[in-house]
Amino acid sequence: MTRRTTALSAAVALAAALALTGCSSDGGKPELKVSGAFMPQPVMDMAGGFLTIKNSGDTADKLTSVTSPLSDDVQIHETKDQKMRQVKSFDIPADGELRLERGGNHIMFMALKNKPKQGDKVSVELHFEKADPIKVELPVEAATHNPQQH
Structure with missing residues (x-):
């Protein structure tokens, strides 16, 4: 009886340890950081926004x-x-990471309330499923601005 009880106790302890390990990795938080943000100067009443979100x-x-x-x-x-x-x-x-870049996935600002000019900054708030919102300033660049990604 004691051998069976010990084996059962060990199995329960192992199952509990595995369950806790699973919970702690699922319970980890995304660690998000934004870089390379910009908006080309809009030429119409719409504008694009571009940036990279790295999740470490x-x-x-x-x-x-x-x-x-x-x-x-x-x-x-x-x-x-x-x-x-x-x-x-x-x-x-x-x-x-998630790259929002020219020619690919991007943020689209419809029906602009005003047209920001090169040198201005446009504030945005990024909303996520798990992480807290992140506020970002998008510098307004020349309409043709397209940084090379390395």
């Missing part, structure tokens, strides 16, 4: 929305087959 955490997250005083209608768009379409979210993998 061990938990994936999603960019779910963007808000800004510049527009009441800020959307996130993916570009596939040279066509843009609005999406509900973008994945940010654990220990990975």
Whole structure:
């Protein structure tokens, strides 16, 4: 009887340890950092926004929305087959990054309340599924600005 009880106790302890390990890695937080943010100077009443979100955490997250005083209608768009379409979210993998860049996925500001000029800054707030919102200033660059990614 005691051998069986000891084996059962060991099995229960092992199962509990594995369950706790699973919970702690799932309970980890994404660690998000934004870099390379900019907005080309708008030429119409719409504008694009570009930036990179790096996740150095061990938990994936999603960019779910963007808000800004510049527009009441800020959307996130993916570009596939040279066509843009609005999406509900973008994945940010654990220990990975989300790049929003010219010719690819991006932020779209519709019906601008005003047209920022080169040298201005546009404030935005990025909203995520898990992480707290992040406020970012997008410097307004020349309409043709396109930094080379290395």
